[in-house]
Amino acid sequence: MANAAGVSIATASRALAGTPGVSPSVAEQVRRVAAELGYVTNMHARSLAGGTTSAIGLVVHEIGDPYFTEIASGVMRVAAAEELTVQICHTGRDPGTELRQVRNLVANRVGAILIAGSGFVDPEIEVPVRDELERYTASGGRVAVIGRHHLRADTVQPDNTAGGRQIAEHVLGLGHRRLAILSGSRGLTTVADRLAGVHDAMWAAGVEPDAVPVIEEEFTRDGGRVGTTRILAEHPDTTAIVAINDDMAIGCLSELRQARASVPGRITVTGFDDVAVAGDLAPGLTTIRLPMADMGARALALALKEPGKRPRKVRVGAELVVRGSSGPVRG
Amino acid sequence: MANAAGVSIATASRALAGTPGVSPSVAEQVRRVAAELGYVTNMHARSLAGGTTSAIGLVVHEIGDPYFTEIASGVMRVAAAEELTVQICHTGRDPGTELRQVRNLVANRVGAILIAGSGFVDPEIEVPVRDELERYTASGGRVAVIGRHHLRADTVQPDNTAGGRQIAEHVLGLGHRRLAILSGSRGLTTVADRLAGVHDAMWAAGVEPDAVPVIEEEFTRDGGRVGTTRILAEHPDTTAIVAINDDMAIGCLSELRQARASVPGRITVTGFDDVAVAGDLAPGLTTIRLPMADMGARALALALKEPGKRPRKVRVGAELVVRGSSGPVRG
DNA sequence: CTGAAAGCGCTTACAG
DNA sequence: CTGAAAGCGCTTACAG
Numbered sequence: 118m119a120n121a122a123g124v125s126i127a128t129a130s131r132a133l134a135g136t137p138g139v140s141p142s143v144a145e146q147v148r149r150v151a152a153e154l155g156y157v158t159n160m161h162a163r164s165l166a167g168g169t170t171s172a173i174g175l176v177v178h179e180i181g182d183p184y185f186t187e188i189a190s191g192v193m194r195v196a197a198a199e200e201l202t203v204q205i206c207h208t209g210r211d212p213g214t215e216l217r218q219v220r221n222l223v224a225n226r227v228g229a230i231l232i233a234g235s236g237f238v239d240p241e242i243e244v245p246v247r248d249e250l251e252r253y254t255a256s257g258g259r260v261a262v263i264g265r266h267h268l269r270a271d272t273v274q275p276d277n278t279a280g281g282r283q284i285a286e287h288v289l290g291l292g293h294r295r296l297a298i299l300s301g302s303r304g305l306t307t308v309a310d311r312l313a314g315v316h317d318a319m320w321a322a323g324v325e326p327d328a329v330p331v332i333e334e335e336f337t338r339d340g341g342r343v344g345t346t347r348i349l350a351e352h353p354d355t356t357a358i359v360a361i362n363d364d365m366a367i368g369c370l371s372e373l374r375q376a377r378a379s380v381p382g383r384i385t386v387t388g389f390d391d392v393a394v395a396g397d398l399a400p401g402l403t404t405i406r407l408p409m410a411d412m413g414a415r416a417l418a419l420a421l422k423e424p425g426k427r428p429r430k431v432r433v434g435a436e437l438v439v440r441g442s443s444g445p446v447r448g
Numbered sequence: 449m450a451n452a453a454g455v456s457i458a459t460a461s462r463a464l465a466g467t468p469g470v471s472p473s474v475a476e477q478v479r480r481v482a483a484e485l486g487y488v489t490n491m492h493a494r495s496l497a498g499g500t501t502s503a504i505g506l507v508v509h510e511i512g513d514p515y516f517t518e519i520a521s522g523v524m525r526v527a528a529a530e531e532l533t534v535q536i537c538h539t540g541r542d543p544g545t546e547l548r549q550v551r552n553l554v555a556n557r558v559g560a561i562l563i564a565g566s567g568f569v570d571p572e573i574e575v576p577v578r579d580e581l582e583r584y585t586a587s588g589g590r591v592a593v594i595g596r597h598h599l600r601a602d603t604v605q606p607d608n609t610a611g612g613r614q615i616a617e618h619v620l621g622l623g624h625r626r627l628a629i630l631s632g633s634r635g636l637t638t639v640a641d642r643l644a645g646v647h648d649a650m651w652a653a654g655v656e657p658d659a660v661p662v663i664e665e666e667f668t669r670d671g672g673r674v675g676t677t678r679i680l681a682e683h684p685d686t687t688a689i690v691a692i693n694d695d696m697a698i699g700c701l702s703e704l705r706q707a708r709a710s711v712p713g714r715i716t717v718t719g720f721d722d723v724a725v726a727g728d729l730a731p732g733l734t735t736i737r738l739p740m741a742d743m744g745a746r747a748l749a750l751a752l753k754e755p756g757k758r759p760r761k762v763r764v765g766a767e768l769v770v771r772g773s774s775g776p777v778r779g
Numbered sequence: 780c781t782g783a784a785a786g787c788g789c790t791t792a793c794a795g
Numbered sequence: 796c797t798g799a800a801a802g803c804g805c806t807t808a809c810a811g
Contacts, residue, residue, distance in 0.1 A: 125798045130790060140796055155583045160555045161492040162788035165803045169790095172535070172556070180511075181521040181724070181741075190512040193538050197545075202552055204503070205536050207524050214528075221533055224491045225503070252486045338724070371728040393512070393669070397702045399730035410512075456782045461806060471780055493804035496787045500806095 122150040133158055164226055172202040173417065174222035178210045178234040182337065182364060183392035184409060188233045188263065191413030199421065201228075208234055210305070210336070212242045219249050229259040229420035233413065235307035236266035242304075243267040254424075261420040263412055265306040271419040271429045273412050277307055280405035280435030281314020284359060284387050287403065287437055289322045292446035293357035293385060296329045297348045299369055300361045301336025308336065311361050311389060334365070341368025349376055356384060356446050363388035363395050366402055370442065381444030391438055400441030407435055453481040464489055495557055503533040504748065505553035509541045509565040513668065513695060514723035515740060519564045519594065522744030530752065532559075539565055541636070541667070543573045550580050560590040560751035564744065566638035567597035573635075574598040585755075592751040594743055596637040602750040602760045604743050608638055611736035611766030612645020615690060615718050618734065618768055620653045623777035624688035624716060627660045628679045630700055631692045632667025639667065642692050642720060665696070672699025680707055687715060687777050694719035694726050697733055701773065712775030722769055731772030738766055 119129035124147060131139045132147035139147075150156075164170050175192050177185035189205060196203045204227060206218035215234070222230050230253065237243055247268050250260050260270040264277075288296065298315065301308045316326040332347050334340035341360060345368065348355055360366035366388030373380055380386050380400055388395060391406035415431055450460035455478060462470045463478035470478075481487075495501050506523050508516035520536060527534045535558060537549035546565070553561050561584065568574055578599050581591050591601040595608075619627065629646065632639045647657040663678050665671035672691060676699065679686055691697035697719030704711055711717050711731055719726060722737035746762055 126789080127791080127798055127800095128796085130788095131797090134790080136790085138796065143796080155580070157551060157554045159496070159557060159788055161495040161557055162803090163790075164492040165490070165496055165805085166788075166790040168803075179521070180524060181517055183514075183517075186512055186514075186517050189536075190510070193511060193536070197538060202535050202537070202556060204533050205520075205524070206533070207528060220488060223488045225533060226490060226492055249486070338728070367725065367728050370730075374730060394698065394725050397669070397698050397729065399701075399705060457805080458782055458784095458807080459780085461804095462781090465806080467806085469780065474780080490804055493787090494806075496789085497804075497806040499787075 118151060118154055118156045121154060122147045134163070170226050170228040171200060172204055172225065172227045173229040173231065173420070174204045174206065174225070174227040175231045176206050176208060176215065176218055176222070176234060178208050180205060180207060183394065184362065184364070184390050185233055187392065187409035188413035191410030192231060192417050194410070195414045195417045210234065210302070212237065212246070216245050216249065219246055223249065223253050223258070227258075229261065229417070231413075231416050231420060232260070232262040232266065232268070232270075233416070235264050235305040236262070236268070238304050238306055238309050240267040259420040259424060261416040263416050265310060269428055271425075273416045273419065273431045273433060275407045275412060275433045276435045277310035278314035278317070280389060280407070281311035282318045283314075283435065283437045284389060284403075284405050285315040285318035286322075287439065288357045288359060288385060288387060288443065289318060289324065291357075291385065291443060294324060294446070295352075295355050296357045296359055297352050297355040298329060298331045298359050298361065299341055299344045299348070299365045300331050300333050301340065301365065303331075303333060305336070308361055315359060336362060336365065338364045338368035338371075341365030342372045345369040345372035349378070357443070358384060358386050360386065360388050363390040363392045363402060363404055366404065367394070367398065370398060370402070380442050382447075385443045385446075387443055395438075396440060398442075403440045403443035404438055405435045406438045408433060449482060449485055449487045452485060453478045465494070501557050501559040502531065503535055503556065503558045504560040504562065504751070505535045505537065505556070505558040506562045507537050507539060507546065507549055507553070507565060509539050511536060511538060514725065515693065515695070515721050516564060518723065518740035519744035522741030523562060523748050525741070526745045526748045541565065541633075543568065543577070547576050547580065550577055554580065554584050554589070558589075560592065560748070562744075562747050562751060563591070563593040563597065563599070563601075564747070566595050566636040567593070567599070569635050569637055569640050571598040590751040590755060592747040594747050596641060600759055602756075604747045604750065604762045604764060606738045606743060606764045607766045608641035609645035609648070611720060611738070612642040613649045614645075614766065614768045615720060615736050616646040616649035617653075618770065619688045619690060619716060619718060619774065620649060620655065622688075622716065622774060625655060625777070626683075626686050627688045627690055628683050628686045629660060629662045629690050629692065630672055630675045630679070630696045631662050631664050632671065632696065634662075634664060636667070639692055646690060667693060667696065669695045669699035669702075672696030673703045676700040676703035680709070688774075689715060689717050691717065691719050694721040694723045694733060694735055697735065698725070698729065701729060701733070711773050713778075716774045716777075718774055726769075727771060729773075734771045734774035735769055736766045737769045739764060
């Protein structure tokens with residue numbers, strides 16, 4: 118290619134990479150020839166030689182989960198603006214898979230790794246990933262995480278506890294006392310924090326948390342379905358179901374519809390996240406809004422900044438959104 | 449690292465890459481030392497030296513669109529099984545962006561490129577991408593596309609026309625004659641093909657397609673909202689809205705709810721795709737099911753196979769799913 | 780089975 | 796501004 122343009126490969130390299138030190142006319146000429154030949158720079162060679170990368174990694178539990186989809190969407194938006202390639206990987210909420218995926222990203226020498234999936238309550242579980250990320254950071258990699266992790270990294274932290282408190286206050290304020298909680302694994306910090314907020318509100322309202330069943334199922338729509346069936350069978354006098362994310366709430370609504378239990382007439386349902394579709398359900402889902410796309414965008418922005426002396430933390434507020442799925446307790 | 453293990457870098461390379469030709473004990477020893485040191489192979493160097501890659505690229509219009517989310521999910525599933533990294537890029541339905549993204553993937557020397565976004569009816573628009581992909585293929589790259597494109601590549605082809613026919617037959621069979629069609633850009637092959645099917649059914653039923661308004665808006669939930677407002681204003685006697693994808697149908701349902709138009713009492717609404725949430729809406733959305741995750745999985749499977757002499761085509765059926773959003777026309 | 784050496788396609792001091 | 800040369804970290808014939 119350099120031959121074809123009649124220059125050295127050094128000059129060709131500079132012209133194509135946009136490095137200063139080439140006369141505009143020569144640069145132009147090189148670019149023209151490259152375009153004609155359909156020449157495309159080999160990024161692997163560039164990375165190897167220059168130590169730079171234009172790729173970043175995004176680790177999610179499951180891209181099909183709308184929470185992660187929206188985060189990914191925000192990440193992609195800023196990545197596009199920065200001309201960065203995004204490698205997305207799934208963990209399926211399995212720490213072992215997460216570790217393998219992180220290794221994979223490190224092997225690919227991505228410039229930054231974004232961990233969007235929830236952390237684990239048990240610090241031990243995150244030790245291997247933490248070690249891996251610390252070596253990565255030591256060698257110049259940048260890391261940002263979303264949510265509470267036992268990792269030393271820049272963090273975008275949604276206020277899950279405050280959100281949990283708000284949604285529970287809303288439900289309690291409607292007069293409900295026979296609640297049931299539809300929860301994902303309490304081993305996830307996201308779940309634990311939201312649950313803690315819900316319990317805070319209960320204490321404040323004089324409701325004994327221990328008296329309120331916490332139904333633990335998969336943190337998915339299907340988990341919501343299964344959990345709802347259990348609630349209907351095991352706690353038939355429940356008047357409000359507080360789901361710990363929207364996905365579970367959506368499954369819950371679906372199951373209640375099938376069981377012909379009117380919402381909110383017979384039973385109130387609430388979610389958490391405010392995924393795009395939450396307002397389009399019928400009834401619309403009362404939930405806590407988290408600005409997921411924005412969280413993704415900010416996580417990448419953090420990772421792209423020069424690292425601080427100590428990890429930065431960006432706190433993100435949670436906001437109650439009241440729609441049709443919650444109503445006053447009967448009687 | 450090779451030093452630390454007391455072997456040559458050639459031996460270390462073989463042990464780590466799992467290439468045969470190393471004694472099991474030495475290989476074991478190398479791997480142990482590597483693990484201790486937290487050594488991670490540089491994939492760029494491996495790619496450059498070996499000409500291999502473990503990454504593939506997936507091009508979607510917008511990852512936030514559930515159609516693409518589900519395709520991506522299917523792709524990620526088989527990628528995980530094959531230990532492949534997936535680079536996802538957005539085009540925003542812009543051909544120029546699509547071209548840049550494809551170039552980017554080529555520059556990254558991914559082993560395969562999957563184009564999941566709809567093609568364009570105008571062949572001219574796809575010419576630059578086609579040229580790029582042909583060079584890529586010529587140099588050993590593999591390409592698979594989903595949907596109808598003007599590209600010479602293995603294809604997973606959902607039967608959009610048959611789907612369009614089925615959904616229209618369903619609606620016409622319910623007695624509706626004053627239809628309105630909620631459509632994305634007719635410049636997209638996906639839209640054009642579905643529309644063609646709908647029109648086929650109309651001809652067959654003796655309904656003049658020209659008499660049925662086609663409201664063209666963005667192929668998104670918001671486009672569905674806007675289009676529905678227009679239909680309500682411009683064609684107030686419409687009894688059935690046929691949306692060309694679920695996203696638009698969801699926006700439509702939301703708008704109708706706001707306008708207090710009962711579904712299907714006053715107006716029937718149908719979608720196309722059967723995204724995960726379609727059954728969880730209320731009323732459930734009558735739609736055409738496409739196995740999106742499966743389509744993604746099959747596209748990757750095609751790309752991973754040895755290329756055939758000529759492009760392969762995998763046809764995927766479309767299936768009518770009747771739920772609550774469609775009902776007989778009021779007598 | 781093991782190692783020395785060439786080479787993958789770039790970038791980047793270093794000279795000119 | 797331009798080029799020759801070293802080097803990025805691997806893989807892979809080629810010898811041994």
